[in-house]
Amino acid sequence: MTGETAKQLWPSARPPAAPDRFAWDLDSVAELPLVRAQVRAHLAGPRQGDLRDRLVLALDEMASNALRHGGGRVRATVRPLAGAWLVEVRDGAPDTPPTPAVGRDPSEGGLGLYLIAELAADHGWYVTGGTKYVWAVLAP
Numbered sequence: 270m271t272g273e274t275a276k277q278l279w280p281s282a283r284p285p286a287a288p289d290r291f292a293w294d295l296d297s298v299a300e301l302p303l304v305r306a307q308v309r310a311h312l313a314g315p316r317q318g319d320l321r322d323r324l325v326l327a328l329d330e331m332a333s334n335a336l337r338h339g340g341g342r343v344r345a346t347v348r349p350l351a352g353a354w355l356v357e358v359r360d361g362a363p364d365t366p367p368t369p370a371v372g373r374d375p376s377e378g379g380l381g382l383y384l385i386a387e388l389a390a391d392h393g394w395y396v397t398g399g400t401k402y403v404w405a406v407l408a409p
Contacts, residue, residue: 278386279367282393284404287348287355295343298336301329308347320354320409323388327405328356330381334367335360339401353390353408360403363396367403 291311293304305325312321328345335343341361348355369386370379386392389405396402 278369279382279403280393281366281395283395284355284357284391284393284402284406285350287350289346290349291347293332293345295332295336295345298333301332304332304345305329320407324354324356324407327385327388327407328358330385331356331358331403331405334358334381335403338362338365341400350406353406355404355406357402357404359400361400363399363401365401367394 291307293300293307295301295304305328308325308328309321312324324347328347332343332345335345335358339360339362343358343360345356345358348357367382369382385405388407390408392405394401394403
């Protein structure tokens with residue numbers, strides 16, 4: 270995959286509007302197990318299983334990327350949409366777009382953005398007010 274293809278994989282676009290439902294201010298990846306547990310608890314129920322698991326995975330990947338590469342204050346939110354959920358993570362690196370790994374051995378990691386793109390019905394990123402936002406919409 271080329272760098273240009275990677276940019277197309279994560280387009281610069283704004284997400285659909287949705288009110289905040291769940292939000293976390295994060296300082297460390299050590300906080301992510303608690304976030305995952307809270308999402309699982311809020312979306313408990315037999316009909317939510319697959320969607321819940323995909324939502325937790327996308328949130329975890331996006332938040333860990335922001336904490337490792339984004340810098341600044343990281344905030345993760347999960348918002349309800351009609352029949353779907355919006356996951357959005359912001360960080361303090363507006364000049365660093367989400368960049369899927371290109372030309373890297375899969376054993377070295379860096380495949381999370383590809384995974385999220387596959388799981389999501391829609392996804393993208395944008396910058397406003399000096400803050401980068403990365404988002405994905407997950408539907409049943």
